Amino acid sequence: MIAGGEIVDATVQQVVVVGGGSAGWIAACRLAAQARRAGSGVRFTLVESRDVPTIGVGEGTWPTMRNTLARIGITETLFIRSCDAAFKQGARFVGWTDGSPQDAYYHPLNPPAGATEIDLAPHWLHRPAGDDADFASWVDFQATLCDAGLAPKTIVMPEYAGHANYAYHLDAGKFATLLRDHAVQALGVEHVLGDVVTPHLADNGDILSLELRDGRRIAGDLFVDCTGFAALLIGGVYGVPFRRCGDVLFADRAIAMQVPHDGEDDDITCHTVATAQDAGWIWDIGLWTRRGIGHVYSSAHTSDDAAEAALRRYVGPRGDALPVRRIGIDGGHRERFWQNNCVAVGLSAGFIEPLEASALMLIEASMDAIADRLPRTRAAMDVMARQFNDTFRHHWQRNIEFLKLHYVLTQRTDTDFWRDNRAAASIPDGLRERLDLWRHHSPAPQDFDHAREVFSWPSYQYVLHGMRFDSHYPRIDPASAEAAMAGRFVARNDRARAELVGRAPRHRDLLRAVREHGLQRV
Amino acid sequence: MTGIVPLDARHHAALRFDPAAAGADRRFVRLGLSEIAFAAAEMPLCLAKDAQTGRFNLIALLGLVEPANLFAADGRFRATYIPRAAMLTGFRLHDGGAAGLAIDPADPTIGHDTGDALFVDDAPAPLLARLHDALRRLIADVAAAQALVDLYADRQLIRPLSVRLHLADGRDHDLAGLYTIDDAALRDLPDAAVVALHRADALAPAAILSASLAQVERLRQLHDSRFAPAIVACMLG
Numbered sequence: 092m093i094a095g096g097e098i099v100d101a102t103v104q105q106v107v108v109v110g111g112g113s114a115g116w117i118a119a120c121r122l123a124a125q126a127r128r129a130g131s132g133v134r135f136t137l138v139e140s141r142d143v144p145t146i147g148v149g150e151g152t153w154p155t156m157r158n159t160l161a162r163i164g165i166t167e168t169l170f171i172r173s174c175d176a177a178f179k180q181g182a183r184f185v186g187w188t189d190g191s192p193q194d195a196y197y198h199p200l201n202p203p204a205g206a207t208e209i210d211l212a213p214h215w216l217h218r219p220a221g222d223d224a225d226f227a228s229w230v231d232f233q234a235t236l237c238d239a240g241l242a243p244k245t246i247v248m249p250e251y252a253g254h255a256n257y258a259y260h261l262d263a264g265k266f267a268t269l270l271r272d273h274a275v276q277a278l279g280v281e282h283v284l285g286d287v288v289t290p291h292l293a294d295n296g297d298i299l300s301l302e303l304r305d306g307r308r309i310a311g312d313l314f315v316d317c318t319g320f321a322a323l324l325i326g327g328v329y330g331v332p333f334r335r336c337g338d339v340l341f342a343d344r345a346i347a348m349q350v351p352h353d354g355e356d357d358d359i360t361c362h363t364v365a366t367a368q369d370a371g372w373i374w375d376i377g378l379w380t381r382r383g384i385g386h387v388y389s390s391a392h393t394s395d396d397a398a399e400a401a402l403r404r405y406v407g408p409r410g411d412a413l414p415v416r417r418i419g420i421d422g423g424h425r426e427r428f429w430q431n432n433c434v435a436v437g438l439s440a441g442f443i444e445p446l447e448a449s450a451l452m453l454i455e456a457s458m459d460a461i462a463d464r465l466p467r468t469r470a471a472m473d474v475m476a477r478q479f480n481d482t483f484r485h486h487w488q489r490n491i492e493f494l495k496l497h498y499v500l501t502q503r504t505d506t507d508f509w510r511d512n513r514a515a516a517s518i519p520d521g522l523r524e525r526l527d528l529w530r531h532h533s534p535a536p537q538d539f540d541h542a543r544e545v546f547s548w549p550s551y552q553y554v555l556h557g558m559r560f561d562s563h564y565p566r567i568d569p570a571s572a573e574a575a576m577a578g579r580f581v582a583r584n585d586r587a588r589a590e591l592v593g594r595a596p597r598h599r600d601l602l603r604a605v606r607e608h609g610l611q612r613v
Numbered sequence: 614m615t616g617i618v619p620l621d622a623r624h625h626a627a628l629r630f631d632p633a634a635a636g637a638d639r640r641f642v643r644l645g646l647s648e649i650a651f652a653a654a655e656m657p658l659c660l661a662k663d664a665q666t667g668r669f670n671l672i673a674l675l676g677l678v679e680p681a682n683l684f685a686a687d688g689r690f691r692a693t694y695i696p697r698a699a700m701l702t703g704f705r706l707h708d709g710g711a712a713g714l715a716i717d718p719a720d721p722t723i724g725h726d727t728g729d730a731l732f733v734d735d736a737p738a739p740l741l742a743r744l745h746d747a748l749r750r751l752i753a754d755v756a757a758a759q760a761l762v763d764l765y766a767d768r769q770l771i772r773p774l775s776v777r778l779h780l781a782d783g784r785d786h787d788l789a790g791l792y793t794i795d796d797a798a799l800r801d802l803p804d805a806a807v808v809a810l811h812r813a814d815a816l817a818p819a820a821i822l823s824a825s826l827a828q829v830e831r832l833r834q835l836h837d838s839r840f841a842p843a844i845v846a847c848m849l850g
Contacts, residue, residue: 245667246662246664246665246666246667247662247663247664247667247790248667604665604666604667607666608666608667608668609667609668610667611662611667611668611669611766611771612766612769612771613771613772613773613792
């Protein structure tokens with residue numbers, strides 16, 4: 092046993108990542124790439140069990156993934172080819188507002204036009220009579236690209252650049268393999284296969300080393316727990332309590348299916364489609380080779396069999412012989428993510444239904460915080476842990492509130508699931524307070540505590556106005572300078588839309604060109 | 614492209630080929646590897662992305678502001694070197710055509726008045742075999758240039774080139790979509806990589822490409838002798 096005091100001033104020289112899914116390999120790649128850039132000399136080891144399968148259903152990203160991949164040193168061309176990736180320009184929510192046949196709205200990834208200079212929401216609310224454009228189409232052109240199946244970039248644009256903001260749909264299993272190969276071959280991460288059986292701790296509770304089943308000990312100064320739902324370190328060693336959110340977000344199960352495209356030249360949808368069901372919703376994402384489709388549902392509101400039947404109805408006859416995979420969703424997050432010299436990243440930190448594809452994004456955000464400011468000494472860790480815990484508790488809370496927003500605003504009363512979702516007791520106080528505010532004031536940066544919110548005011552505006560939130564913003568004098576400015580941005584948006592509809596390639600054609608010819612770096 | 618038809622004596626017996634009439638309205642032309650030193654004596658050589666593949670092509674710049682070839686005047690290509698691709702725009706390889714060729718009868722190099730006859734007594738003239746051979750060699754030469762440029766791209770030795778032309782009437786005209794050799798990246802290469810590029814005959818062409826940008830001034834002079842408003846400054850970045 093080593094006394095805690097002796098290790099307080101020790102410098103961090105060895106970081107151990109435990110777990111080899113998307114979280115573990117993103118963590119290892121980000122840490123190793125950053126250390127290499129800085130020439131810090133810190134070494135990295137990733138320990139992975141041979142026997143534990145990865146969850147592998149996190150198939151939607153945020154635009155942040157472009158930055159993450161670039162920082163790791165993986166080209167967009169290699170990523171798209173290796174992971175059967177496709178472009179994603181946002182999400183289309185079908186049937187969430189009133190469940191009628193024409194009920195659908197977009198949450199595009201582009202911010203509203205002129206977002207840094209003007210709030211277009213009041214102008215849209217009081218747009219001229221006869222202008223029936225929905226909010227997303229009035230303030231941005233991306234919904235049009237999505238409807239037309241057009242890509243967010245062209246083959247002559249450099250890697251990671253586009254004429255519209257974009258993220259990806261990817262094959263999570265292939266993604267982990269790509270990251271693993273890159274971490275080991277290009278970034279010098281040591282890859283150890285073995286089952287962690289015994290953690291060895293110092294007097295102060297720090298983890299000194301992890302003993303594997305074969306007797307090897309993996310020593311480290313900082314441990315990153317990416318062991319998924321098992322949470323071997325943050326839960327198993329430290330017993331950090333898990334804060335569940337099932338009282339707010341009811342979905343607790345998912346059932347997933349991989350559906351091949353019918354033909355080699357089938358259109359690939361360039362956005363996620365989230366279609367409301369009686370007791371949950373169905374995700375539908377397009378990859379190069381197949382679609383990933385899954386039903387997220389509340390077991391308190393429907394049975395597994397009924398949920399599978401709903402999924403199969405959605406997929407249609409092409410899914411008749413296809414197997415399904417069942418996944419439990421224990422929604423919530425740890426009360427603390429960083430304890431002693433151990434930080435939890437990925438499912439070990441928390442998980443909520445994938446309505447806004449936030450799982451990979453939260454891994455990236457965690458690694459931005461850790462890798463960009465890796466503690467140099469053990470003493471620095473306690474301060475950083477407090478900062479990290481405060482920040483990510485906030486992010487999780489806001490994440491839960493933003494997902495709840497999609498349910499709270501529904502006008503559906505056709506099933507218990509939708510009625511229960513509007514029950515006052517299920518709505519977090521902070522969200523209720525803001526919703527009251529937003530009836531008369533458009534969501535604005537001042538409504539958010541952190542400079543870097545995971546969901547900021549444009550996201551709220553897209554959902555609020557997409558779901559026809561009852562808002563009453565003051566009419567702006569049409570003769571005012573601000574109205575003129577709004578007119579210029581809307582006109583600019585219309586010009587961009589017209590130009591891109593003529594110029595942007597079909598989504599599948601662009602993916603084919605990238606796979607055949609590659610994108611250039613400049 | 615739609616005007617291209619297999620060459621045949623029945624329809625094309627009276628046609629003539631005049632290479633000097635090539636490319637009057639071309640702003641750029643693709644180059645083969647062997648043409649780099651010759652073309653650089655008069656034209657700026659750049660890289661531009663292929664619209665279908667996104668890959669870099671090696672091109673010689675022929676125009677600046679107007680959609681015109683500044684070397685073309687009075688129906689003639691007045692340069693010390695005429696890029697082969699510009700001369701051969703009227704022809705394609707085509708197994709089903711006379712002498713293995715197809716032609717575009719609307720191409721400026723094809724006509725009835727000047728140049729050499731394509732057929733003599735309804736039989737393919739020896740010129741056609743030479744054109745066929747020239748096309749074949751050009752295709753191989755362009756492929757060799759492509760391989761060189763792919764090597765530059767792979768080594769991250771390409772950067773965007775900005776060309777801003779300041780016109781006498783106060784307007785600025787930007788040439789978009791051009792790229793050039795990244796001299797700074799070239800300088801930063803490790804010694805072994807420099808030697809490898811040299812052994813691959815890729816170092817000297819890179820230097821020629823960079824140096825050829827001085828020929829933008831030559832284009833400016835040609836522009837100002839034909840068009841107004843004049844270009845008062847060329848800013849390359």
